[in-house]
Every structure is written in C-alpha cells, then in structure tokens.
Amino acid sequence: MLCRANDNATLPRDARLPINRCNLPAVVLGGLTYQQHPSPLLIDGVAELHADLFRRLNAVPAEARAEVFRDYLTVHFRLERPEEMGLSGERRGQRQSRAKANYVRMIRGWSFDSDSREGAVLKGWVESRFGLMPRYHGQSLRDPSGDAYRRYLEMRSQGLYGTNALEAQFDLVYAYCQLDLALRHPGARHVTLYRGVNRMADHEVLEKGEGGRYVILLNNLSSFTCSRERACEFGDYILAVNVPLSKIFFYCGLLPGVLQGEDEFLVIGGVVDVTLSTI
Structure with a gap:
C-alpha cells in the first residue's frame, strides 16, 4: 500500500x-x-451566464443534446459570422484563418499534436480556470523563467490572438461535458x-x-x-x-x-x- x-x-x-476561476483552489x-x-468543479459564472443553454440541454433527449450545444455556441459566439463580433481589418486569408480558430479546431489540433499551438491554448485554459500549471509542452516547463516556458507562452498567445472568446468557448465545452457525463452515468x-x-x-x-x-x-x-x-x-x-x-x-x-x-x-x-x- x-x-x-x-x-x-x-x-x-x-x-x-494561488488563484483560479473555479470553486476549489488548485491545491x-x-x-x-x-x-x-x-x-464537482464549477467554473465561475458559466452556469449563471448560460442558464438558458443548460435548461435546453436538460429538456431534450440524449441524442439531441450535441446538436443543441453546437447550435448554441455557433449563435452565441457568432462562429459563422465573425464580422458581427468585430473581426475586421485583416487580409481575407488571415480573417478566415482566425475565424476558424474555434473550440472544434483547437480540440482537433490537440488530437494531432498536444505540443502544438492548439495544445498550448488548451493548457493555458486549464492554467487559467483551474490554477494547474503546465509541466510539459515539447520540453519541460518546470522553470518558468526558461526559454521553453517563454515559447509556450508565445504559442498560447498566438493561438488566442484574434479569436472570439476562445477560452469562454472551452468553459462551455467543459460544462457541457460534465452535464453529459452526469446524465449518462448517474451516481458515477x-x-x-x-x-x-x-x-x-x-x-x-x-x-x-x-x-x-x-x-x-x-x-x-x-x-x-x-x-x-x-x-x-x-x-x-x-x-x-x-x-x-x-x-x-x-x-x-x-x-x-x-x-x-x-x-x-x-x-x-x-x-x-x-x-x-x-x-
């Protein structure tokens, strides 16, 4: 033992x-x-700000939940109309590239390479919301003053630049995942x-x-x-x-x-x- x-x-x-954005400290x-x-881990403000989404998710059958969730994020974050959220002033190709930097692209990017720019953005979100520092991103990050940690911060910043509240999208993905798991596996x-x-x-x-x-x-x-x-x-x-x-x-x-x-x-x-x- x-x-x-x-x-x-x-x-x-x-x-x-020492601080995070959920109901329990990192320690x-x-x-x-x-x-x-x-x-349960509750990210600050998510349930309150998006109460209508969770009412809808609880009211539909299991097979419809994913569609309701996708539709909500598409409309709420204007994922198909980025110009309505102020995305402008860049060349057309740059605009299209940043407009596609949503929660789906980030999760897929992680799946291909967790040490990618998308991986840095997701690790940064965990750091921000839960207060857990990343320990590895292509290299050890145990020295926060080292070159490896600086590169991680640069990748994280580049991945977030010009996106539409990307970390807020992750907040909802996490909350939706927790709701789905609770409904599918009650008591587990x-x-x-x-x-x-x-x-x-x-x-x-x-x-x-x-x-x-x-x-x-x-x-x-x-x-x-x-x-x-x-x-x-x-x-x-x-x-x-x-x-x-x-x-x-x-x-x-x-x-x-x-x-x-x-x-x-x-x-x-x-x-x-x-x-x-x-x-």
Whole structure:
C-alpha cells in the first residue's frame, strides 16, 4: 500500500497558481485526496451566464443534446459570422484563418499534436480556470523563467490572438461535458482510463509503491483512452488511472465528428495514484 499521509499527496507548490476561476483552489483539486474523493468543479459564472443553454440541454433527449450545444455556441459566439463580433481589418486569408480558430479546431489540433499551438491554448485554459500549471509542452516547463516556458507562452498567445472568446468557448465545452457525463452515468464518480508509456522517467514520479503502484504528477492536460487495447499501441507499458469524471474536459463521443478514433479522453491533471503494468 502507498502511504497517503505525506507531502506526495499534495500538489507541489511550483505546479499551481494561488488563484483560479473555479470553486476549489488548485491545491485541493490537484491533490491525491481529490482523485479519491472528487466533487464537482464549477467554473465561475458559466452556469449563471448560460442558464438558458443548460435548461435546453436538460429538456431534450440524449441524442439531441450535441446538436443543441453546437447550435448554441455557433449563435452565441457568432462562429459563422465573425464580422458581427468585430473581426475586421485583416487580409481575407488571415480573417478566415482566425475565424476558424474555434473550440472544434483547437480540440482537433490537440488530437494531432498536444505540443502544438492548439495544445498550448488548451493548457493555458486549464492554467487559467483551474490554477494547474503546465509541466510539459515539447520540453519541460518546470522553470518558468526558461526559454521553453517563454515559447509556450508565445504559442498560447498566438493561438488566442484574434479569436472570439476562445477560452469562454472551452468553459462551455467543459460544462457541457460534465452535464453529459452526469446524465449518462448517474451516481458515477470515476472512470478507469489508460495511457501507453515507454518509461516512467518521462513522468514526474512523486512516490513508488509495490505492485506497480506509483503516485505521479500529470501534465495539466493529458490524453488517455478508455480502451486498454488502444493504449497498448502507444507504449510498452500501460498506466491505469481511476480518473474523476469531474476531471474530464472532453471525450471522443461527446460531440460526434470532432475526434476520430482512439477512444480519446482529455483529462485535467494533478497528482494521481496509478498502476503500471506490462502489455
């Protein structure tokens, strides 16, 4: 058994911000105790500002929810009419490129490369809303004064430039995902997810126990899969994690057509207890 009553159960100080924009501080939601005993995470103001959306989602059958959600975001953020939100003054090609920088494009970009510009934008959103600092983006980000962290900030800024409230779109994606999971899995608090790895040295190991048990610090946003067989394709070892449903930002079946294959889940990070096994 792993010892729980030590500092390894706590999110390290350099992995968190002192403030965030949700109902729990980063030191709580990013700790090992939260993994074991999760509670809902509510981003400030989302339920209040978009109460009409959630009334609609609760009133329609499950098969209609995705369409209602897409339509709401398209209209609310003028995704098909960016000029109505002030997008102007650039060359036509530039306008079209920035107009397409919406939540769908960002999530697809993450799926192709989590260390891309889109990945930087999503990791930045997690940092802003939940107070969890990114730990890796192409290189280690553990030194906030280093070149790697500066490049991450540049990519994040470039990805957000000229977009229409992109992080507010992510707020709604997360809230919709939580509503969908609660309706589909009433009473559930966790789901077992898997990740293929080649070596544990690529992860921040806080504690090693017996029988392949580890306490590790995940990046602030990471990809997992619900299929152990699929995870086997990405490494020689398999990490199995009991992930709180409240830590799931997006999953492959949430909005049909956004992600293709791999049964992918985008998981908000923190300290977690995992089991490592061979294929």
